Amino acid sequence: MTATLAKADVVPAASQKRGRRVAGWLPVVPLLVVVAIAFGIPALAMLNGAFTVKDQTTGATSYSTANLTDSLQGAYFTALVGSVKLSAVSAGIATVLGLPLAQAVVTSRFRALREAVLTASGVLANFGGVPLAFAFVATLGNAGVLTRQFGLTDKGWNLYSFWGLVIVYLYFLIPLMVLTITPALDGLRSQWREAAQNNGATSAQYWRHVALPVLAPSLLGGFVLLFGSAFAAYATAAAMVGSAVPLVTLQIADAISGNVLVGQENVALALSLDMVLIAGVVMAVYLPLQRRSARWLA
DSSP states (O other), rough: HHHHHHHHHHHHHHHHHHHOOOOHHHHHGGHHHIIIIIHHHHHHHHHHTTEEETTTOOOOOEEEEHHHHHTSSSHHHHHHHHHHHHHHHHHHHHHHHHHHHHHHHHHHHHHHHHHHHHHHHHHTTTTTTTHHHHHHHHHHHHTTTTHHHHGGGTTTOOOSSSHHHHHHHHHHHHHHHHHHHHHHHHHHHHHHHHHHHHHHOHHHHHIIIIHHHHHHHHHHHHHHHHHHHHOOHHHHHHHHHTTSOOOOOHHHHHHHTTTSSSOOHHHHHHHHHHHHHHHHHHHHHHHHHHHHHHHHEE
């Protein structure tokens, strides 16, 4: 009889536990539906198109890896490599420049300065596209204000080049790095610096042996985040350099619009799939670094 009562007590407890689990998932259902519609359906359409080949003569379609093969050859592959190179260089420079700027803001005694810089960084990190391209063209273009004022054209300056695009990207990547690394800098404990100083360490030694090793996961995570932001940028480069600098986002736009070859829409989807795979690798690197950084700075 005792065993029967115990079993009767276990059944309601298990039922209540399942009920709590179901109730906990109910608020997430609308989000899952939105994600499935906004991301799932386009992802499936992209996968289907990337592996679909259409015969231009008969109009018949079949599944093949020809589009993916084409996306990794010739001008498409050059554009993919160009985007990776541009993203890596601009993200690396922004990481190096953003760290001391963020450190200066964190250690500042003026709270208003910190709030002003962080607010401005939040605005500038989201300032891009055609307005940003127009601002730089008007300032540093061939007929820009500063270009004519200082005779930069005679000195070999060209905004519509790889390094010109890097400078433009730094305009929004450095503020993004400041926003990304500031919480990690706030997590550095003052006791660590005091302990290093008590043991005779200089400021440079403290940063080399204590601060930078602790910040390394956050710095690498910030670099990865900046890389992804630069890699996905399209409107700024399209408005400023056009086809002067080979980028995969510009190749996708040309393939979809048929500016180069007619009927290359599925190759554009294959290029998009290449970008998704690279972004997936980037996120696979970023998430473990973020967790490790949070464990150190918690």
